Amino acid sequence: MEDSGRKWDRCVSDSAVKTVLGLGVGALFSVLFFKRRSWPIAFGAGMGLGMAYSNCQHDFKSPYLLHGHMVKVTHTHTQS
């Protein structure tokens, strides 16, 4: 029961960090390469938020995630 709360904490903190970082990177890029347009900032912030969202979702899904493996079948017994 506690890890739900912990997950949420992680989530929120993670999203905050990522958004801000994205924002910063976007601002940097906008200043450096894109002639102080506004769109890279929004872009960066969105990217950051999106990454945080995805991480959060993955974290919540983790108990239910199934990992499938592809197994190649070798035909050794047909030759005998």
Place this chain on the structure above:
Amino acid sequence: MLRVCWKGANAAARNCLCGKVPVHPLQHCRRYTSAGNSGSAAGKIVAASILTVGGGLGGTILYAKWDPKFRANVEKSVPYSDQLFEMALGPPPPPFIPMQKKPVKAEPLQISSVSEASKDSKQPKAKSKAKEKQPEPAPVDPKPAVEEAPALPPQTIEAEECHECASHEPAVKERPGEEVAARLAQQDKAEQDALAALSFNLEDTLGFSAKLTLQAIGAQEAALTAIGTHTHRLREAMDSEDPPDKKSAQWRELEDALSERTRAVDQAGQSLLQAKEQLEKLRVVINGAKESKIEAARPQILAAEENLHSMIVDLDKVVTKVQAAQTEAKIVSQYSELVNEAKVQFQKELSSITPEVQANWKGLTGKLSADDLNSLIAHAHRRIDQLNRELAEQRVREQIRIEAALEQQKHEHQRAVDSAVDKAIQHNHEQLRLEQEKKMQEVREVMEAEMRTQLRRQAAAHTDHLRDVLKVQEQELREEAQEALSSKMMEQETQHRRLAQEQLDSFTLDMNSAYARLKGMEEAIDSHVVAEEEARKAHQLWLSVEALNYTLKTAAADAPTEPLEGAVRTIKESCAENEFAQALATALPDESLTRGVYSEASLRARFYGVRRLARRVALIDETRNSLYQYFLSYLQSILLFEKEQEAPPTKLAAQDLDTFKLLAYATYSIERGDLELAAKFVNQLHGESRRVAQDWLKEARLTLETKQVVSLLSAYANAVGLGTTQAP
């Protein structure tokens, strides 16, 4: 169909769009031309849709009419279709029920009842031998049997039969044996009298008729002789040439003979008549005797008949003889008449020619002259010629007459032959009948004799059968008596033996009981000792279980109890040889031993937190847990209002497996102190809610287990303690 409609709609729309006005913008086109075309197109669409819908309905109804299963299916799937079907087609066909076979059963019952009734009616009449008689012919049989009884000579059998038949049918008038015998005797006597009277009568008439017949025959014969003499005399008179006085004497004799003859004939006729009358009377009497049907008189009747027949035959013979004689006499008399006539004629002629010559011309030969002689001779010659002519004529006529006479004679002969044949046939017939009667009589006598022998044989067989039956009965009775005797003896013996055995048993019983009491006392003392030991042990067990219980109570608000290891160890020590307690002690979960368990109160407190969290993640299950879902489920938990506590139903239905409901039930149970039920409900959660409540569930399980084991142990200890404590 939908596609067609759709296409049609499309086509219509396209037409309206790209029709006669291509250049105009769409809106205009729609405004100007859609008003015109769309009306008809819409009408077409409406009509098409109505047609299809109607067609579909009609088709469904028709098919449902044909196939009842399809109808049932449609009724199941489409809500109000059964009403529609009922309106259109009438009620659905009922399922097939096999007809009861009651009416068929009724008939055999009736028949059996009838047969039973007939059997029942036959029952009271069931007796010994002659029971093959049916109930219906039985009333008919005794009556002719009784009537024919007089014909049976042995009266004993009659009496017996009548006894039987009397007892057979109470419906028939009952005549006791004596009355029957008296009646039979009476009948016999009456018969004898009748027979005697009849035979007397018969003999009388027979004698009389015989006498008369003989008389008639005699008279006839006398008549015959008279006729014969007369004829003879007549012929003699015709043929003889006697002198006149002898002739006259002859003629006188002839007359006498004639008168004699006539008299005899008359007498014969009279006596014949009398005889015939008497014979008729005799015949009447015989017929009367025949009708009286007395058997014994038969031979007499037969003899009388024979006599009658012979008399008739004789009479007839004699009558024929007389008739023949009469015809002959007639011939002769005719002949004599003719001759007389010729003589008279000649005499007349002669007297006419020679008037002076008188009667007897033979004596006149000397007195006559030559002329007279010549004339006489001439007359004689003429007469001779005439006579010759007449003779010739007569000869010719004779031929014809002879033929006519022959014919007549033939007819008469034929008639006579016929009558004679008839008479002969009649006589033969009569003869044959008499012979047949005689034969019948003989046969009857033979049959009577045989019947008597058979009856005698039957009587003998009956006596034999009776003897056998009596023997068998004797045997049976003897066996019965023997059996009764032996059974009684055995009974007495068994009783005696039983009494002896009882005495022995009671003595043994007393001894055994005394011994058992002694043993019981010893055992009681031993068990007392054992019980004391047991009691001590139980007491110890109980103490240790109490210690365990106490350790359970040491749970703080949020901390678990102390580890239960120590208490469990003491329990194990205290009841080392008690397997049940050992098993229970080992059944405690390890966690409780090492770590201790949480108390119920703490679990209860914790539950509310779990509940809140579970509500929040209610929508999350294994398949969909994106953050958006989390948001949604959080929203749901806020917006969904429901009772916090809800009483759980006795049976959990599928709709109760909703998270919120389950949590409500669990809350209710926990508030009422039923941790087990709450745990059960929490166990039903799915997905994320379940995962969230998992550790709470684990703790609850541990607590419940420990509590269960401890309660078992305490119960056991209590039971053992109760068992071993002794009342003061």
